[in-house]
Amino acid sequence: MIGFDGLQEILFTIKQNKLRTLLTAFGVFWGILMLILLLGAGTGMQNGVESQWGGDPDDAIFFVPGTTSVPYKGLSVGRQIELTQSDMQTIKQQVAGIRYISSENQLGSFRQAGSIITYKDKSTNVAVFGISDDFFNIKPHIEFPFGRQTNPYDTDESRKITVLGTRVAERLFPKEFDPVGEQVNVNGITLKIVGIFWDKGWEGRLSERLYMPLSAYQKIYGSGETVNLIVARITSDYDPAEKEKEVLELLQRRHNIAPDDRRAIHSWNVAEQTGETRAIFTGIDMFIWFVGLGTLMAGIVGVSNIMIITVKDRTQEIGVRKALGATPVSIVGTLMVESIMITAIAGYTGLVLGVAILELVAYLLNALNLSFAFFKNPEVNFQVAITALLLLIGVGAVAGLYPSLKAARIMPVEAMRAE
Amino acid sequence: MIELKAIHKSYSTGQQQVHVLKGVDMFVAEGELVSIMGSSGSGKSTLLNIIGILDHYDSGHYRLAGTPINGLTERKAAYLRNRMIGFIFQAFNLLPFKNAMENVALPLYYMKVGRKERNRRAMEYLEMLNLTDRWNHMPNELSGGQKQRVAIARALVTQPKVILADEPTGALDSVTSQEIVEVLKNIHDLGNTIIVVTHEHEIAEQTQRQIILHDGLISSNEVDADILPIRA
Incomplete structure (x- = not known):
């Protein structure tokens, strides 16, 4: 036209x-x-x-132990609560709709990179974490540029292996170097690297960590059954807030905590926050x-x-x-x-x-x-x-x-x- | 070539109905040079516009070169205006942003002639009207007479059946007017049918036949002695 x-x-x-x-x-x-x-x-x-x-999925719920602030059943205030692996087992058995459940144990004080990691002549700070199975299922956004996740065999055999964050790896190894199979020294203990991970959470600060199987962590550091944090993901047919409440009540019963004690166990769910x-x-x-x-x-x-x-x-x-x-x-x-x-x-x-x-x-x-x-x-x-x-x-x-x-x-x- | 029978036309201006043409009968043979005379308001321009398919008529019959002009679609009307009619306006109506050659070539654009061929033919007609050296002048760089010659070239370029001129000298001085009349006579000598609307006797007298329109009716249809016999 x-x-x-x-x-x-x-x-x-x-x-x-x-x-x-x-x-x-x-x-x-x-x-x-x-x-x-x-x-x-x-x-x-x-x-x-x-x-x-943090980048955690919307269906994740978290539990961190604290100290009691309300007297209950003859127990006084100020009692330190310790969550254990058997708590995790009980949650999994008694609460419906738990898809994954895992835990974190951190060496040193909370959220601090207090340990020294050494490779050959280089060393840097790192936060050391012991994690149970399913941990990487709870954080599906974590990427692995090199190597693999931890697996149940690592846990069963208490292997001295580690998955290292990219921020730490960058300081120890040359660029583009695949460190899988290399040995690093953490506070005097030798660990073998099986994977490198990238966690975008907290603007990448979550990648300043190293993870090792909880069984190995417990043997090396003697932490016994206690865990510092319990995290679970629930199936999509349940409301995260309700499940958070249900699990919290279960934990309160198990640890003789007053139902209205807010400081004994801190809990939150991602869905509510985001x-x-x-x-x-x-x-x-x-x-x-x-x-x-x-x-x-x-x-x-x-x-x-x-x-x-x-x-x-x-x-x-x-x-x-x-x-x-x-x-x-x-x-x-x-x-x-x-x-x-x-x-x-x-x-x-x-x-x-x-x-x-x-x-x-x-x-x-x-x-x-x-x-x-x-x-x-x-x-x-x-x-x-x-x-x-x-x-x-x-x-x-x-x-x-x-x-x-x-x-x-x-x-x-x-x-x-x-x- | 042109047959009009009992043509009526009225305009409505607000509340009032103005009956402009009250049953005009008219016949123009091929090759004639005819003038339509009349005082202002006699309806001569309206008549020419109807002949040129620029306006509707209310009732009557009009045949142009055998084609009944009635209830045409816009497309068909555009086709007939393009192929059959060359219109020359009192106000020239050149497009101000096109030079002389482009103005002359415009009807060929609507005829879907290619650009090169269009410009070649436009130059041919400009040459015929002694405007070769002005081909790239814009309308505002031309005198009145030159503008009207460009407009005549534009009317001729599609080789239409009829040339219609509405007061072609109305905006020109007497010397230039005579110049334009000579041009029209030359074109007539080449075998074109021409109808000129004018109110000037000197111009009408130079045509073969004068049709005088008075109050919406033809009052006189004077045939010049040396004209070819008109077929009824």
Whole structure:
């Protein structure tokens, strides 16, 4: 319908109305640009907050022992609670819907990398953890660039093996080096590396650890049956909060703890923690879409307006063209293509610039090593951006369609008479 | 070539109905040079617009080169305007952002002639009207007479059956007017059928036949003595 000639016709008229074209184009450009930047900023905030999380799945529940604060059954306050492996066994047997259950034991004080790990002439700090089976099933987001997870045989035979975090491995081994099979010395004990893991939780700080089978840990460090933390994942047909309560009550009964004692055993579930934040983000997301679509609407109204004015302005010209033999199809087609071309080019420019700005911000944040707790990796869903662009182009075209159809239908005499 | 029978046309301006043409009968043979005269408001331009399919008529019959012009689709109307009719306007109606050659070539664009061929034919007609050296001038760089000659070239370029000129000298001085009339006469000599609407006697007198329109009806249909016999 529109060949090279048609295109030339369109370029002529665009050149003829530079300011008008520019203003329309700017409206579209700005609408798309703002939408992209808003969506990007929203994702950036979300990424920032999510990177602060442990990365544990939503169906995980946690139990950490503390000291009693309420006297109960003749026992006084201040009693240190010790959770044990038999607690884990009981939970698994008596509570329905437990998918995986595992435990952590940490050497030294909580959340501190208090041990020294040595490989040949290099050494660094590391947090040493003993873990029971199923631990890596509870943390499915953990990746293994080299080697493997611990397995039940490691536990059964109390093998002196370890799975080492990437942050520790980076300090001990050259880049791209596969350390599987190497021996490292941890506080005077020799361990064989069977795998290297990457845990993105807490911005990667969870990768400053080493894990070994609980049985080996207990033998080496003499921790007996006690565990520092019990973690479980429940099947999807149960509510995490209810299961947390059920397990907590079971543990309270087993350890003679008052039901209202909040300090004896600390418990939490991931769903509840992330749920609140997610709700906030859903709100922010909706707000961003509202503002973005508003901006987009402004662009659409702009395009529609300009199309109506364009057609009105050119009615006389349309009359002359009709007198010379222009068909309605050629007139409507020319006007449509003009509208679509302007919105498409302007919108695409806005899209590209928006993505470029987001990329630049992300690049600068990385290059300058800036890390904000609430902003990270701004990015935009390209499909969403393209949909917005197509919507804008489509509505622009429809907006131009009505006046151009009208103009194409009136008699040439009337059209030429219009001023 | 052109047959009109009992053509009626009225316009509604707000509340009022203005009956412009009240039953016009008219016949123009092939190769004729005819003028339509009349005072302003007599309906002569309306008549020409109906002949040129630029306007509808309310009742009556109109046949152009044997084709009944009635209830045409826009497509068909566009086709007939393009192939059968060359229109010359009082206000020239050149597109201001196209140079002389592009203006002349425009009807050929709607005829789907290729660009090169279009420009070649446009140049041919510009040459015929002594405008070869002005081909790349924009309309605002041309004098009134030159503009009207460009418009005439544009009307001729599709080799239509009929040339219709609505007050072609209305916007020009007397010397230039005579120049344009000479051009129209030359075109007529090449065998074209031409209808000129004018209110100037000097111009009408140079045509073969003068049709005088008075108050929406043809009052006089004076045939020049040396004209070819008209077939009824």
